[in-house]
Amino acid sequence: MTTPALAPSPAPANDRSPLAERIVDTLIHRIGKDERAARKHDWLEATILTLRDEIIDKWMASTRAAHAAQAKRVYYLSLEFLIGRLLRDALSNLGRNNEVGRALASLGIDLVEIEEIEPDAALGNGGLGRLAACFMESLATLDLPAYGYGIRYVNGMFRQRLDDGWQVELPENWLSHGNPWEFERRESAYFIGFGGEVTGNDTGIVHWKPAEAIEAIAYDTPVVGWRGKRVNTLRLWSARAFDPIHLDAFNAGDHIGALAGQARAESLVRVLYPNDSNASGQELRLRQEYFFSSASIQDIVRRHVQYFGDVRTLADKAAIQLNDTHPAVSVAELMRLLIDQHDLGFDEAWEVTRKTFGYTNHTLLPEALESWPLPLFERLLPRHMQLVYAINAKVLRQARKAPGVDDAAISAISLIDEGGERRVRMANLAFVGSHSVNGVAALHTDLMKQTVFADLHRLYPDRINNKTNGITPRRWLMECNPRLTALIRDAIGPEFCDNTALIKGLESFADDSSFQERLAEVKRSNKVALAKYIKDSMGLRLDPDALFDVQIKRIHEYKRQLLNIIETVALYDQIRSHPERDWTPRVKLFAGKAASSYHNAKLIIKLANDVARRINGDPLVGGLLKVVFIPNYNVSLAERIIPAADLSEQISTAGMEASGTGNMKFALNGALTIGTLDGANIEIKDRVGDDNIFIFGLDADEVAAKRANGYAPREVIEGSRELSQAVNAIASGVFSPDDPQRYKGLVDGLYGGDWFMVAADFDAYAAAQRRVDARWADQPAWRASAVRNVANVGWFSSDRTISEYARDIWGVM
Structure with a gap:
């Protein structure tokens, strides 16, 4: 159903403000609509693009200032960013509400009406994602150079309909008409591998040859701080196959099979939290987490080497914060890059990794402290499984030398859960791979020390700290x-x-x-x-x-x-x-x-x-x-x-x-x-x-x-x-x-x-x-x-x- 045309009563052209004229110019030259034919969604997009032009100047100035100061950057990795609508947020933080409202009114358009039709970005489920969005806004407000990293979900969290009181899940098509806030960064594309095998030689060089390859493509959204003091970047990853269509198969009549690779890649960014009650859902969830973690860590390392040269100084110029256990595989991924691509020894790579990462725990619920069946993890990420074993060996040897550590404590500290089905414990990996582990309220932090991380806390007594959550x-x-x-x-x-x-x-x-x-x-x-x-x-x-x-x-x-x-x-x-x-x-x-x-x-x-x-x-x-x-x-x-x-x-x-x-x-x-x-x-x-x-x-x-x-x-x-x-x-x-x-x-x-x-x-x-x-x-x-x-x-x-x-x-x- 199409949106009915507005019936504007615009002011005469000579009574319009320069801002109103810029909005009309955007409407005509970038959307291709005459103002008499424009619908509400056209005016929304024209307003966003006009405002975005001003934001870009601040965005670039923020980036240049960070480069000039050789500033340390914060990198916030989160599987969710519940950012909501952005127009009202940007207008408020720039102090432009009244000005833009008057400009649109002179064109016969109600700002509140078009704000209400902006899609609500479906990039999160609840408090975790909304916290990440609040943190990104505060980082910009406090003038701290930062990137947020996540997934550009096509549908994200489902749209909920109630049929006779029963929840029905429907796709949330927030991207169906594009996103005027974002910029595709074709140059920021990374190879993401899955499966395959790992080989080594007598010199100790290890080579992982993945069986499957997917390309991660960056899309950047500006995040405006209060008073427009700083604009930071939210970088979200989309996925595509390197060969989106197999022409041989297509021409042979297998029209569906020829597109299977692209469909498999797109499944990574289709929805937030696929149903993981079955084996295929678990595999997709792990693939999602590695996909965004690998792309983000590769991007961070690439940027550091580009501007500072020596990867050994990564912790001096980059602080990577893991928002819960979802990006915990980043610890093993950074180790892989440092060892396999930058030729650091294991101990040196571990020191760089541990100093670079911080880990925020958000839950004491066992089901939310993610763990993966060891065969699944090893099949999808064979090189990372080797590194997890190596990290575990280092940690357990250290634990054995600590006073009062018995077999029960060793079992709790281990990155591999040996009780029943062997599983890789992602929370333990995040804990040992970070120099800081924080809870998000005073009680929660105390309970972390007493329950889920009790033995790790005894081994690393200075690592857990509290940072009570906040809202913007x-x-x-x-x-x-x-x-x-x-x-x-x-x-x-x-x-x-x-x-x-x-x-x-x-x-x-x-x-x-x-x-x-x-x-x-x-x-x-x-x-x-x-x-x-x-x-x-x-x-x-x-x-x-x-x-x-x-x-x-x-x-x-x-x-x-x-x-x-x-x-x-x-x-x-x-x-x-x-x-x-x-x-x-x-x-x-x-x-x-x-x-x-x-x-x-x-x-x-x-x-x-x-x-x-x-x-x-x-x-x-x-x-x-x-x-x-x-x-x-x-x-x-x-x-x-x-x-x-x-x-x-x-x-x-x-x-x-x-x-x-x-x-x-x-x-x-x-x-x-x-x-x-x-x-x-x-x-x-x-x-x-x-x-x-x-x-x-x-x-x-x-x-x-x-x-x-x-x-x-x-x-x-x-x-x-x-x-x-x-x-x-x-x-x-x-x-x-x-x-x-x-x-x-x-x-x-x-x-x-x-x-x-x-x-x-x-x-x-x-x-x-x-x-x-x-x-x-x-x-x-x-x-x-x-x-x-x-x-x-x-x-x-x-x-x-x-x-x-x-x-x-x-x-x-």
């Missing part, structure tokens, strides 16, 4: 919540825009009734806007005066959307049973995607939608409780929801959420947190104060003790009237009359073990929700807490986080 206040306050930004500016002045720590000055207004009223007006206007979006897109009417209770994030059992849903069912029962009570009108908002192979997560999405259908259709509670699951959660949707939230649900099982960044975004936008003592919730609590956050439930030590000492969830469920009634209602098919057995597996999981402590924390969670009701009933107290949240979370800026990385790990500040 430009996107997550100034852009997504301009009304609140203006209110803060009026109260404390504009300086906080350049130094987020200064937002602390807002605390003096917490008990100011006039300021509270203005804050309430801002929040309500944001809620009205979100309610309109939901009405237009889903047909559901919401009361903006109700409490907006929000849980938006990746759907996973440890994040405990199930706990929220069960408490919603219990609340529904209580409202119906006690209509005489003064209930707080509440809207429960959910959004998030489940991994395509994650059965229970997809079932939780269906349960949320079944519960929503039943509750929203019940006239007895219609004015008191609504439940909404908004489909296709992405950055742009988060930018709508977060400014409108009153309550932020951060209710993960304690000890399982590394940090979280959604908790920071909500607090910065004036939402109060209900949460466990997990991840960065602890540090948020310390800063906003115990009275301005709703903490409940077991802490990490108590969770561990329950698991270790025997936990009987059946007794807990049967001992809680509200919990047992809600669970029984779900299990009996009250919310799934078409399939009464639909949720039997979910409920059996609660009775049978309750690994995620849903039942164990239910009563405490329900009690915390009633404390929320009481605070909401006292609106001055609620608003005061909201102000104190905004004022005290400036520390969670990604500028602060990146400053700590730069000073403590990378040595660039």
